Amino acid sequence: MLNNAAYRILKLNMVEYLGKAARGRGFTAMDLTDPELRFDRMAESMGVPGFRVDKPDDLAPILKKALDLGGPSLVDVVMESPVPIP
Ligand SMILES: Cc1ncc(C[n+]2csc(CCOP(=O)(O)OP(=O)(O)O)c2C)c(N)n1
Numbered sequence: 001m002l003n004n005a006a007y008r009i010l011k012l013n014m015v016e017y018l019g020k021a022a023r024g025r026g027f028t029a030m031d032l033t034d035p036e037l038r039f040d041r042m043a044e045s046m047g048v049p050g051f052r053v054d055k056p057d058d059l060a061p062i063l064k065k066a067l068d069l070g071g072p073s074l075v076d077v078v079m080e081s082p083v084p085i086p
């Protein structure tokens with residue numbers, strides 16, 4: 001899964017609605033960072049192999065490892081998802 005640790009669509013909606021008025025305002029309750037969500041660990045807790053990718057160079061080897069299992073697994077891919085305010 002592509003994990004941007006945020007409800008990004010809600011941020012985009014807020015910026016679209018407020019435009020420049022969004023400057024200086026925070027995104028209340030739209031970040032999922034405290035606590036950090038670990039979907040790899042959630043998968044493991046349910047008996048499904050979990051992997052985490054936190055740097056781009058690891059993506060291909062970890063995907064290969066997951067696919068080589070020949071069964072279900074979850075790959076938690078850490079994404080950046082900045083939302084610029086106009
Ligand atoms: C059960 C449920 N609760 C709340 C919502 C409202 N909602 C729509 S999109 C969204 C955030 C989606 O965030 P995410 O899945 O992380 O996707 P992203 O926008 O970050 O790509 C929420 C809370 C919903 N659609 N369904």
Ligand SMILES: [Mg+2]
Pocket residue numbers: 003004005006007008
């Ligand atoms: Mg998200």
